[in-house]
Amino acid sequence: MTSTVGYAADPRLHWAEGVPWLLALAVFVLLPDYLSLGARILTYILFALSLDLILGYAGIVTLGHSAFFGLGAYVTGILSAKVKVTDPLLLLVVSALAAALLGLATGAVILRTRGLTQLMLTLAIAAVCLEVANKATPITGGADGLSGVTIAPVLGTFRFDLFGKTAYLYCLCALFVSWWLVRRLVYSPFGATLTGIRENSVRMHAIGAPVYGRLLTVYTLSALLAGVAGALLTQTNQFVGLNVLGFEPSGELLVMLILGGVGRLYGAFVGPLVYLIAQDVLAKQFPYYWYFGIGLMLVVVVLFARGGLLGIADALLARVRGPR
Amino acid sequence: MTTALETRGLCKSFGALTVADRIDFRLEAGVRHALIGPNGAGKTTFVNMLTGRLAPSAGQVLLGGEDVTRLSQAARVKRGLGRTFQINTLFRDMTVLDNVALGVAERHGVAGRLWRPARAYEGVREEARALLATFGLEDVGTQRVFDLPYGKQRLVEIAIALGLDPKVLLLDEPAAGVPSVESERILHALERLPREIAILIIEHDMDLVFRFAQRITVLVQGEVLCEGDPRQIADDPRVRQVYLGERHG
Numbered sequence: 001m002t003s004t005v006g007y008a009a010d011p012r013l014h015w016a017e018g019v020p021w022l023l024a025l026a027v028f029v030l031l032p033d034y035l036s037l038g039a040r041i042l043t044y045i046l047f048a049l050s051l052d053l054i055l056g057y058a059g060i061v062t063l064g065h066s067a068f069f070g071l072g073a074y075v076t077g078i079l080s081a082k083v084k085v086t087d088p089l090l091l092l093v094v095s096a097l098a099a100a101l102l103g104l105a106t107g108a109v110i111l112r113t114r115g116l117t118q119l120m121l122t123l124a125i126a127a128v129c130l131e132v133a134n135k136a137t138p139i140t141g142g143a144d145g146l147s148g149v150t151i152a153p154v155l156g157t158f159r160f161d162l163f164g165k166t167a168y169l170y171c172l173c174a175l176f177v178s179w180w181l182v183r184r185l186v187y188s189p190f191g192a193t194l195t196g197i198r199e200n201s202v203r204m205h206a207i208g209a210p211v212y213g214r215l216l217t218v219y220t221l222s223a224l225l226a227g228v229a230g231a232l233l234t235q236t237n238q239f240v241g242l243n244v245l246g247f248e249p250s251g252e253l254l255v256m257l258i259l260g261g262v263g264r265l266y267g268a269f270v271g272p273l274v275y276l277i278a279q280d281v282l283a284k285q286f287p288y289y290w291y292f293g294i295g296l297m298l299v300v301v302v303l304f305a306r307g308g309l310l311g312i313a314d315a316l317l318a319r320v321r322g323p324r
Numbered sequence: 325m326t327t328a329l330e331t332r333g334l335c336k337s338f339g340a341l342t343v344a345d346r347i348d349f350r351l352e353a354g355v356r357h358a359l360i361g362p363n364g365a366g367k368t369t370f371v372n373m374l375t376g377r378l379a380p381s382a383g384q385v386l387l388g389g390e391d392v393t394r395l396s397q398a399a400r401v402k403r404g405l406g407r408t409f410q411i412n413t414l415f416r417d418m419t420v421l422d423n424v425a426l427g428v429a430e431r432h433g434v435a436g437r438l439w440r441p442a443r444a445y446e447g448v449r450e451e452a453r454a455l456l457a458t459f460g461l462e463d464v465g466t467q468r469v470f471d472l473p474y475g476k477q478r479l480v481e482i483a484i485a486l487g488l489d490p491k492v493l494l495l496d497e498p499a500a501g502v503p504s505v506e507s508e509r510i511l512h513a514l515e516r517l518p519r520e521i522a523i524l525i526i527e528h529d530m531d532l533v534f535r536f537a538q539r540i541t542v543l544v545q546g547e548v549l550c551e552g553d554p555r556q557i558a559d560d561p562r563v564r565q566v567y568l569g570e571r572h573g
Contacts (some may be wrong), residue, residue, distance in 0.1 A: 200537075
């Protein structure tokens with residue numbers, strides 16, 4: 001397998017990296033009835049991508065990533081419904097900055113700890129965010145959610161339509177830009193040091209790396225992207241509910257990423273795609289039992305394919321090509 | 325001769341247990357200096373205090389005459405202090421080249437760059453390659469370091485530290501766990517390290533110590549028992565009793 005990290009990794013685009021984008025465009029043309037599901041999947045891919053950056057590359061295990069996603073969602077929702085700021089790109093930027101700020105502040109605390117302590121702290125932060133949103137009813141709508149979100153046309157031209165065409169392409173563009181940034185980051189020297197920290201932080205200290213500063217940087221960037229994903233969710237749904245915060249969306253996201261494959265960049269694409277489609281299909285067929293199917297899928301992946309679905313694909317490809 | 329590394333009254337206690345007791349130690353520039361002592365003498369604790377991984381309970385660490393006692397590990401590395409580990413402390417799933425390149429990039433101050441691909445930093449890569457070549461590892465640069473035989477992994481340990489361009493190099497049992505045939509190769513690599521680097525080596529292999537070191541300090545129960553050139557140490561009756569007596573019967 002060729003590495004995507006390090007000083008010998010080839011940063012040029014491989015043809016296979018174009019497949020997700022072609023597929024996404026094909027869906028737009030061929031499956032116009034599925035565009036709102038598609039926009040949701042694209043949003044979650046971005047969210048998963050932000051998690052992969054800290055979990056897959058830097059090795060930070062978190063169950064509180066929804067804090068940033070939820071904050072992004074609520075900042076957009078509140079600004080639109082209460083302050084009447086409706087420009088989507090402006091909302092995107094403000095939400096991203098808010099989430100990044102929260103990432104910086106909470107990262108400064110949790111990244112001083114490790115292992116189980118760190119995991120519990122991320123969980124606690126997500127829980128606090130959920131409770132704040134729940135109690136601040138006048139601003140957030142509390143358990144009823146926040147409605148009355150209106151979003152102006154993108155760039156003043158592209159109106160969010162009923163069929164989700166604009167929403168889909170808008171999410172696709174946001175994902176594309178984010179993916180491009182993350183990809184650059186992963187291939188950069190900074191990306192290599194993140195992997196170094198994940199592999200052996202003791203050695204990273206011994207070669208003079210400012211480990212804490214690097215982790216805080218990547219945590220903040222990851223929070224920023226999660227904030228963008230949250231903002232996208234609000235803009236395309238025109239509603240925010242409490243379900244964007246707390247343990248559940250964090251855990252669900254982790255499941256998606258593990259399903260797709262951690263630390264591979266494209267695991268974040270495959271995981272949400274498979275998970276959300278399975279959810280959609282299974283929930284229609286077996287409204288009461290659909291979680292069983294998801295659970296089964298996760299058990300199989302964790303037991304037999306630690307690299308996730310992409311890991312399985314890699315192994316199959318290697319077998320087809322034969323031993324080298 | 326100038327002093328590359330010095331400790332003054334260095335102490336470390338864990339509760340009632342004292343593992344370093346007023347250690348006064350000097351490592352002169354360009355000298356090969358060995359630190360020996362029976363198991364549990366506090367050698368690794370001493371090294372960890374030198375590098376800043378452990379904070380001393382009392383005393384000072386001076387690097388090139390500058391008090392670095394309160395400085396972080398990273399700050400000490402920047403001032404020219406490199407180390408290796410007794411137990412391989414490598415980036416297991418990364419390539420041999422990247423293991424070395426990470427350190428070189430830190431030294432060049434480019435490791436935190438987030439935009440250009442790592443591969444574009446040809447200076448870093450070339451330097452890492454050249455380092456691998458000096459250790460006879462040029463053919464395994466693209467291999468995962470964990471796939472290397474143990475003896476070669478020990479060489480990567482040293483190559484990483486050397487990539488930091490240290491003025492002072494702390495080698496914590498470089499031949500630990502290596503079969504005697506291969507320890508010859510490690511000694512050979514050690515002998516070819518640049519002369520201007522001051523080296524403190526901790527080692528149990530007495531053959532290696534007496535062939536390599538110009539000065540030897542004996543540490544027993546956290547205290548310096550004695551210091552001298554290899555002949556003095558070999559002839560010292562106290563050393564024979566506490567240390568060599570124990571190990572060589």
